[in-house]
Amino acid sequence: MKTLVWVEHDNQSVKDATLSTVTAAAKLGDVHLLVAGKGVSGVAEAAAKIEGVGKVHVADDAAYEHFLAENVAPLIVQLMGDHDAVLFPATTTGKNVAPRVAAALDVMQISDILSVEGADTFTRPIYAGNAIATVQTSDKKLVLTVRGTAFDKAATTGGSGTVEAVAAAGDTGLSTFAGAEIAASERPELTSAKIIVSGGRALGSSEQFHALIDPLADKLGAAVGASRAAVDAGYAPNDYQVGQTGKIVAPMVYVAVGISGAIQHLAGMKDSKTIVAINKDEDAPIFQVADIGLVGDLFTLVPELTEKL
Amino acid sequence: MKVLVPVKRVLDYNVKPRVKADGTGVDLANVKMSMNPFDEIAIEEAVRLKEKGAATEIVVVTIGVAKAETDVLLTARAMGADRGILIQTDETVEPLAVAKLLAKVAEEEQPGLIILGKQAIDDDSNQTGQMLAALLGWAQGTFASKVEIAGDRVHVTREIDGGLETVDLKLPAIVTTDLRLNEPRYATLPNIMKAKTKPVAKKTVADYGVDITPRLTTLKVVEPAKRQAGIKVGSVDELVEKLKGMGVA
Ligand SMILES: Cc1cc2nc3c(=O)[nH]c(=O)nc-3n(C[C@H](O)[C@H](O)[C@H](O)COP(=O)(O)OP(=O)(O)OC[C@H]3O[C@@H](n4cnc5c(N)ncnc54)[C@H](O)[C@@H]3O)c2cc1C
Numbered sequence: 001m002k003t004l005v006w007v008e009h010d011n012q013s014v015k016d017a018t019l020s021t022v023t024a025a026a027k028l029g030d031v032h033l034l035v036a037g038k039g040v041s042g043v044a045e046a047a048a049k050i051e052g053v054g055k056v057h058v059a060d061d062a063a064y065e066h067f068l069a070e071n072v073a074p075l076i077v078q079l080m081g082d083h084d085a086v087l088f089p090a091t092t093t094g095k096n097v098a099p100r101v102a103a104a105l106d107v108m109q110i111s112d113i114l115s116v117e118g119a120d121t122f123t124r125p126i127y128a129g130n131a132i133a134t135v136q137t138s139d140k141k142l143v144l145t146v147r148g149t150a151f152d153k154a155a156t157t158g159g160s161g162t163v164e165a166v167a168a169a170g171d172t173g174l175s176t177f178a179g180a181e182i183a184a185s186e187r188p189e190l191t192s193a194k195i196i197v198s199g200g201r202a203l204g205s206s207e208q209f210h211a212l213i214d215p216l217a218d219k220l221g222a223a224v225g226a227s228r229a230a231v232d233a234g235y236a237p238n239d240y241q242v243g244q245t246g247k248i249v250a251p252m253v254y255v256a257v258g259i260s261g262a263i264q265h266l267a268g269m270k271d272s273k274t275i276v277a278i279n280k281d282e283d284a285p286i287f288q289v290a291d292i293g294l295v296g297d298l299f300t301l302v303p304e305l306t307e308k309l
Numbered sequence: 310m311k312v313l314v315p316v317k318r319v320l321d322y323n324v325k326p327r328v329k330a331d332g333t334g335v336d337l338a339n340v341k342m343s344m345n346p347f348d349e350i351a352i353e354e355a356v357r358l359k360e361k362g363a364a365t366e367i368v369v370v371t372i373g374v375a376k377a378e379t380d381v382l383l384t385a386r387a388m389g390a391d392r393g394i395l396i397q398t399d400e401t402v403e404p405l406a407v408a409k410l411l412a413k414v415a416e417e418e419q420p421g422l423i424i425l426g427k428q429a430i431d432d433d434s435n436q437t438g439q440m441l442a443a444l445l446g447w448a449q450g451t452f453a454s455k456v457e458i459a460g461d462r463v464h465v466t467r468e469i470d471g472g473l474e475t476v477d478l479k480l481p482a483i484v485t486t487d488l489r490l491n492e493p494r495y496a497t498l499p500n501i502m503k504a505k506t507k508p509v510a511k512k513t514v515a516d517y518g519v520d521i522t523p524r525l526t527t528l529k530v531v532e533p534a535k536r537q538a539g540i541k542v543g544s545v546d547e548l549v550e551k552l553k554g555m556g557v558a
Contacts, residue, residue, distance in 0.1 A: 010471075066474075066476075068476070069439065069442075069449055070442075070448055070449065073443065091470050092451075092452060092467075092468070092469040092470045093469070093470070095435050095439075095451070095452075096439065096449070096451045096452070097439075098436075098439075099404070099435070099436035099437075099438075099439035099440045099443070100439045100440070100442060100443040100449065101443075102405065102436070102440065102443075103405060103408055103439070103440035103441075103443035103444050104443045106405070107405070107524070108403050108404070108405045108523075108525055109404070109405075109434070109436050109440075110525070111433065111434045111435060111436060112433065121528070125433065125533070126335070126431065126432050126433055126530070127320070127326040127335055127430070127431060127433070128326075128430065128433065129533055130325065130328075130335075130532075130533070131326060131328045131334075131335050131530050131531070131532060131533070132530070132531050132532070132533050133527050133529070133530045134527070134528040134530075134531075135525045135526065135527050135528065136525065136526045136528055137524055137525050137526075138524050138525075138526070139524050173479070174446075174447065174448035174478065174479050174482075175448040175449075175450075175476050175477065175478045175479065176476065176477045177474070177475075177476055177477075178475040178476060178477045179474070179475045180469075180471075180472065180473065180474040180475070181472045181473045181474075182471040182472040182473075183471070183472050191470075195557060219558070220557065220558065228488060231489070232488070232489060237472060238454065238468045238472070238473065238487075238489060239468070239469070239470060239472050244430070244433065245347075245427070245428065245430075245487075245488060247470070252557070253552070253555065253557050263325065264322070270533075270536065274555060275536075275539070276548070276552075282541075287539075287541070288536075288538075289536045289539075290539050291536075291537075291539035291540070292539055292540060292541075292542055292548060292551050293539060293540070293541040293542070294542050294545070294548050295541060301545055304545045305545050305548060305549065308545055308546065308549045309549060309552070309558045
């Protein structure tokens with residue numbers, strides 16, 4: 001089988017989410033990559049070095065700079081004439097583009113795959129991960145999104161893919177990029193961090209969230225996450241949200257501070273290797289999944305922990 | 310401008326899903342079913358557009374069992390939708406088939422904007438809106454946290470992995486809602502009573518001539534691996550010890 005993997009990047013460097021998707025694709029067959037963007041020769045070169053990569057298709061055009069689905073989907077549909085499967089990381093870009101490609105190909109997409117059971121069979125989470133379904137497709141081509149935490153990352157070295165330019169499919173003119181607010185952070189990226197400290201509604205305000213969670217995260221070299229309640233209340237930005245409808249993470253250590261453990265939150269972090277929970281309610285559901293629990297007031301416990309580490 | 314809002318009846322988000330013992334799926338017998346929470350946000354947004362004068366009529370459509378009429382179409386009309394369409398079927402309808410049916414509805418209704426939830430909390434697919442946009446050849450603003458109509462364009466602020474992004478879309482367009490777009494109003498009892506007089510058109514899949522044969526077969530559904538019960542530590546010092554033991558601190 002010939003697979004095509006969407007390379008997640010920011011026109012500068014390859015994002016980690018690409019690597020687990022490559023691993024999933026390699027279970028199906030030959031791995032080709034697509035780098036679509038603007039000024040992406042550096043990205044393409046780096047992508048060609050990913051272990052196991054055969055060919056890197058590069059579409060370098062202003063129409064792809066912001067990965068607008070309206071422009072990118074026709075390009076992929078065109079490349080699918082010569083590929084049997086296309087795989088996207090289940091990032092916001094992948095989730096935005098993949099279904100547009102699937103519908104154009106008349107294929108029923110399989111979202112968020114957790115494993116490859118065969119050439120047409122995959123597992124995927126449903127109901128916020130409270131159930132795992134094994135599904136088999138009868139479609140001739142595959143359109144898949146891949147859950148990053150479910151597959152190992154392919155090595156970024158060792159590959160010797162050939163880079164090949166593909167003609168741009170043009171700008172559909174349906175949509176234009178108008179701007180972005182991307183928070184610059186020194187901290188590790190949430191989805192690839194080894195340690196995450198997340199804060200919940202109990203933090204009470206944006207000031208207290210940052211005054212308590214940030215120093216602890218800094219001490220641990222951790223990324224910062226949040227529950228939906230904390231994001232809705234404006235204590236933390238939207239890209240911090242962990243959960244069913246936010247980011248899916250599985251770090252070595254996840255520290256949940258003042259988070260009750262609603263199923264929608266657990267859906268995003270329960271595959272973490274070790275879960276630490278700090279909560280004043282000893283019956284909080286988070287303790288049912290926590291490996292190490294500490295019961296008490298976070299406003300005294302967190303500063304003490306930060307100091308003693 | 311007419312706004313079309315497709316909605317889905319799903320297991321209520323407060324109910325813990327239980328996997329059936331025979332591994333065929335999740336048990337939906339005698340449990341509370343409600344409108345998908347993201348779809349409530351979609352209805353709310355449409356109603357606000359109408360209140361602002363940017364929308365003239367709100368049509369809500371659902372595809373599913375007969376009960377969807379009372380479980381979701383009524384709620385949607387009570388929240389402010391003007392009329393409903395029920396495409397009744399007992400079959401499983403996958404996102405691709407849903408998108409095909411909705412494309413037919415859109416051809417008939419000619420809306421200027423279609424607002425959908427970004428995902429349904431049962432199958433968590435996150436596909437229908439994007440698929441519908443592809444089938445209609447329209448622009449798509451997914452995972453929206455802000456929607457502003459400006460003449461024949463719509464500005465959509467999107468929640469993306471790195472933060473927020475704003476796109477400018479040509480109308481007609483598709484918008485899919487994220488959690489922070491708005492806080493949906495409740496369907497109050499008086500409004501539910503009033504909503505009963507708002508019309509609902511009953512249709513079948515055959516009326517639209519769409520083949521909804523599923524492409525996927527679910528071979529089995531199981532519970533995820535359970536986590537081992539952990540321990541509780543009595544003090545911060547003990548927690549520090551544990552973390553050090555793991556090589557974290
Ligand atoms: C469609 C939908 C999608 C959703 N998606 C997500 C998602 O992706 N991610 C997500 O997180 N949620 C999601 N939710 C929301 C989810 O249901 C919960 O409402 C949310 O996770 C609760 O956040 P929380 O734990 O911070 O707040 P709460 O549930 O209010 O918990 C606060 C906790 O803090 C503890 N506490 C209070 N004060 C202190 C103190 N001084 N010291 C220590 N502990 C204290 C309390 O005991 C409590 O356990 C979703 C909901 C819906 C309907």
